[in-house]
Amino acid sequence: MSRERWNAVDAYTAELLIGADEALDHAVRSSAEAGLPPIAVSPNQGKLLYLLARMHGASSVLELGTLGGYSTIWLARALAHSGRLVTVELDPAYAEVAAANIQRAGLSSVVEQRVGPALDELLRLQAGGAGPFDMTFIDADKKGTPEYFEAALELSRPGSLIITDNVVRDGALIDPDTQDPGVLGMRRFQELLGADRRAGGRVSATTIQTVGSKGYDGFTLALVGG
Numbered sequence: 001m002s003r004e005r006w007n008a009v010d011a012y013t014a015e016l017l018i019g020a021d022e023a024l025d026h027a028v029r030s031s032a033e034a035g036l037p038p039i040a041v042s043p044n045q046g047k048l049l050y051l052l053a054r055m056h057g058a059s060s061v062l063e064l065g066t067l068g069g070y071s072t073i074w075l076a077r078a079l080a081h082s083g084r085l086v087t088v089e090l091d092p093a094y095a096e097v098a099a100a101n102i103q104r105a106g107l108s109s110v111v112e113q114r115v116g117p118a119l120d121e122l123l124r125l126q127a128g129g130a131g132p133f134d135m136t137f138i139d140a141d142k143k144g145t146p147e148y149f150e151a152a153l154e155l156s157r158p159g160s161l162i163i164t165d166n167v168v169r170d171g172a173l174i175d176p177d178t179q180d181p182g183v184l185g186m187r188r189f190q191e192l193l194g195a196d197r198r199a200g201g202r203v204s205a206t207t208i209q210t211v212g213s214k215g216y217d218g219f220t221l222a223l224v225g226g
């Protein structure tokens with residue numbers, strides 16, 4: 001099955017089930033015009049995040065990796081009344097693009113942007129007594145994922161949901177010879193989850209492979225508190 005086929009199926013279903021969306025479409029366009037890499041979640045994946053947040057009744061969400069704010073907008077729209085979303089981005093220029101997109105989407109009062117390395121910001125959030133967050137979306141640099149997950153756990157409560165993107169990496173996840181730091185990060189992450197399960201399980205987790213316009217990759221979903 002070809003990548004063109006995955007793209008075509010994503011386009012077909014996104015047109016029917018999502019359609020045009022001024023704020024989201026603008027976020028994609030303005031991010032491209034500003035030279036941001038095209039690595040946001042796809043529309044179908046963004047809507048999955050939105051639906052998961054809604055099903056979960058989330059009113060507080062933590063996101064690592066803002067980029068141009070595309071997934072931020074999806075998640076912020078899902079929040080229950082008087083909800084709050086904190087999103088962290090390393091690159092100040094990306095955060096500026098995101099700020100404009102979030103404002104255009106009418107979500108500035110809901111979203112708090114933080115600029116800096118994810119781990120520093122996570123520790124700052126912990127020190128400031130933030131959380132617990134109902135849901136965390138981990139989508140920053142891939143090599144730091146295990147550390148981000150541990151820190152996100154500290155900012156969670158029993159019943160919180162932690163979603164991590166890009167865990168399968170074209171199947172390289174199971175390549176024993178990989179030297180790719182991002183893939184190695186994801187292997188450490190899966191192994192951390194395996195060790196956690198064998199030790200009784202602070203979380204109950206599963207990893208789902210996906211194909212589509214973002215290629216072949218996957219998400220890990222972890223429910224805190226077993």
Ligand SMILES: C[S@@+](CC[C@H](N)C(=O)[O-])C[C@H]1O[C@@H](n2cnc3c(N)ncnc32)[C@H](O)[C@@H]1O
Pocket residue numbers: 039040041064065066067068069070071072088089090091094116117118119139140141144
């Ligand atoms: C895959 S993109 C995020 C995409 C975004 N969640 C979306 O779907 O619209 C990853 C982002 O993480 C940021 N990033 C990379 N290293 C980081 C770090 N150490 N701390 C925080 N953000 C980081 C990158 O600059 C990039 O914007």
